[in-house]
Amino acid sequence: EVSLYTPLPSTSGHSHLFPLVSIIMGSDSDLPVMRAAAEVLSALSVPFELTIVSAHRTPDRMVQFAKSARGRGIRVIIAGAGGAAHLPGMVAALTTLPVIGVPVKGSTLDGVDSLHSIVQMPRGIPVATVAINNALNGGLLAARILGTGIPEIGDRVEAYMLQQKCEVERKIDNLMT
Numbered sequence: 001e002v003s004l005y006t007p008l009p010s011t012s013g014h015s016h017l018f019p020l021v022s023i024i025m026g027s028d029s030d031l032p033v034m035r036a037a038a039e040v041l042s043a044l045s046v047p048f049e050l051t052i053v054s055a056h057r058t059p060d061r062m063v064q065f066a067k068s069a070r071g072r073g074i075r076v077i078i079a080g081a082g083g084a085a086h087l088p089g090m091v092a093a094l095t096t097l098p099v100i101g102v103p104v105k106g107s108t109l110d111g112v113d114s115l116h117s118i119v120q121m122p123r124g125i126p127v128a129t130v131a132i133n134n135a136l137n138g139g140l141l142a143a144r145i146l147g148t149g150i151p152e153i154g155d156r157v158e159a160y161m162l163q164q165k166c167e168v169e170r171k172i173d174n175l176m177t
């Protein structure tokens with residue numbers, strides 16, 4: 001079953017490692033958005049897998065994926081979906097792992113429909129929701145969660161933040177000169 005979730009070679013630099021994060025999305029049309037989560041996890045050397053799981057087109061696969069994720073060693077799930085966007089909530093209902101939802105902007109309603117679907121989870125089943133199309137923050141949040149138990153990942157998140165700070169300081173210096 002693990003082979004179902006083999007990382008895409010083009011987006012994962014860590015296919016040889018056991019994935020700690022699973023990035024899933026409802027459709028390949030979500031990939032241009034969800035790629036940012038994969039890229040930041042790569043940059044932070046966090047092993048991940050990436051695949052398509054559709055709540056309504058492949059419901060059996062979704063159940064199988066969500067129920068097996070923890071046993072396969074996955075620690076955090078990032079789930080991106082557009083439209084009605086029930087994927088993150090359904091997955092969260094089927095696992096005890098933390099689930100981060102990424103609302104994907106569709107061609108209509110500007111992704112607000114997806115945001116509301118994901119953020120308005122009824123009590124009892126939480127989904128941590130990032131901003132519309134902000135898969136980068138989804139990846140960073142997953143790294144922060146892992147960083148609480150894996151100091152090396154926490155240190156890399158800290159270095160990432162320092163790098164951001166230096167970039168802003170460089171821009172400020174450029175404005176002054």
Ligand code: RP5
Pocket residue numbers: 025026027028029030054080081082083104106
């Ligand atoms: C959802 O429906 C996907 O997450 C995607 O954002 C949206 C449209 O999917 P496609 O019709 O492009 O496959 O399942």
